[in-house]
Amino acid sequence: MKFDTVRSASNIYAEVGYVSDLGMFESADSYILPLLWKWIDQNLAEQPTKHLMTSLLITGTHEPFPMPHNQREDEYHYYIYETNINNYLNALHITDKFIKEIIDGFISRHLYNDTLFVITSDHGYVFNDHGREILGLLSTPLESALSVPLILRNPHLEAKQLNGQFTSMDILPTIMDVLLSSIKSDEHPTNQLLSVPSHQLQSILSRYEGTSVLRMPIAQQPARHTFQLSNPGNSYIVVKQYPRKLTYDVANDQVHLYHLGYDPLELVDLIAFDHAITASHPPWVGIICDKSRIRKWKGLWQNEKVNTATQHNLLFENKTLLSIEKSDAINNSSVHLRDMLDWADQAFEVARLWKNLVKQRYRYDSDAVSV
Numbered sequence: 001m002k003f004d005t006v007r008s009a010s011n012i013y014a015e016v017g018y019v020s021d022l023g024m025f026e027s028a029d030s031y032i033l034p035l036l037w038k039w040i041d042q043n044l045a046e047q048p049t050k051h052l053m054t055s056l057l058i059t060g061t062h063e064p065f066p067m068p069h070n071q072r073e074d075e076y077h078y079y080i081y082e083t084n085i086n087n088y089l090n091a092l093h094i095t096d097k098f099i100k101e102i103i104d105g106f107i108s109r110h111l112y113n114d115t116l117f118v119i120t121s122d123h124g125y126v127f128n129d130h131g132r133e134i135l136g137l138l139s140t141p142l143e144s145a146l147s148v149p150l151i152l153r154n155p156h157l158e159a160k161q162l163n164g165q166f167t168s169m170d171i172l173p174t175i176m177d178v179l180l181s182s183i184k185s186d187e188h189p190t191n192q193l194l195s196v197p198s199h200q201l202q203s204i205l206s207r208y209e210g211t212s213v214l215r216m217p218i219a220q221q222p223a224r225h226t227f228q229l230s231n232p233g234n235s236y237i238v239v240k241q242y243p244r245k246l247t248y249d250v251a252n253d254q255v256h257l258y259h260l261g262y263d264p265l266e267l268v269d270l271i272a273f274d275h276a277i278t279a280s281h282p283p284w285v286g287i288i289c290d291k292s293r294i295r296k297w298k299g300l301w302q303n304e305k306v307n308t309a310t311q312h313n314l315l316f317e318n319k320t321l322l323s324i325e326k327s328d329a330i331n332n333s334s335v336h337l338r339d340m341l342d343w344a345d346q347a348f349e350v351a352r353l354w355k356n357l358v359k360q361r362y363r364y365d366s367d368a369v370s371v
Contacts, residue, residue: 025059
């Protein structure tokens with residue numbers, strides 16, 4: 001995506017002088033707002049009906065979650081007795097107030113009703129979730145590291161919460177869907193966010209790789225596959241066809257398999273089952289296959305490396321979370337291990353293929369790509 005104008009810390013220094021750095025991304029978020037308002041006001045002064053698009057990278061919620069220098073000490077809230085989580089929650093609180101400043105700025109300029117706000121993030125964060133000794137984002141394929149909010153806000157959009165498996169690839173098709181539905185007509189006058197012929201938007205939408213979150217999946221079609229790449233060049237490829245999830249640890253050459261419908265905490269690696277420890281088998285797993293089905297696949301299914309005693313302890317400690325209420329269809333059925341392993345075979349082949357395509361595209365040190 002190409003922007004006509006880019007503003008960063010160097011522009012802040014030129015406008016207001018040097019300000020001390022905050023966190024990993026130089027100046028605090030609040031210093032960029034005057035530059036944003038200046039850019040908007042100048043563009044609309046030249047052409048009041050001009051359509052504008054801007055992207056604002058808010059960095060206050062990024063590790064190490066520092067407090068702004070102008071924040072009073074008594075404004076720091078102790079939500080929980082854990083420093084990292086406490087710092088993170090305070091950073092969220094400050095960012096919420098910052099977003100309110102942005103909204104108020106659009107309201108004062110009479111732009112709020114004609115603006116589509118899209119709020120999302122590039123990644124989540126892990127705080128030793130579910131008994132794992134993992135802090136941060138590096139080297140973790142957990143859902144809490146990959147799941148992010150996606151909020152679309154405009155007064156003319158109906159308020160609702162959508163449940164589904166979406167990715168960042170879906171943002172542009174969703175925006176285009178909203179723009180298509182906002183074009184005025186004599187029969188149904190609505191907010192006109194963009195004056196572009198609808199056939200042009202529909203043409204682009206039909207050729208884009210993602211899918212609009214406003215369009216519900218067709219029941220007769222298979223559930224979509226989604227892909228995540230965690231720490232490019234280092235660690236994990238994740239393939240999901242909800243509720244099935246396969247993680248391929250590229251660095252250590254290991255594969256793990258989870259059923260997110262029954263196991264949202266990702267405690268039960270279905271590839272790593274040890275038949276000798278029946279206590280670690282939750283009741284929703286139907287083992288209707290012989291022991292050889294829990295096999296290594298081309299040397300990549302690392303069953304013997306799993307600490308089954310630790311797995312059993314995690315299951316016991318989190319048994320209330322594992323028995324959360326689900327639909328009758330889930331409560332009255334079980335997962336067939338054979339089916340999950342067959343799906344994992346196919347998903348792993350796709351993951352390996354995708355890994356090699358990524359290496360071909362982004363690695364320039366060698367023409368050879370291993371398969």
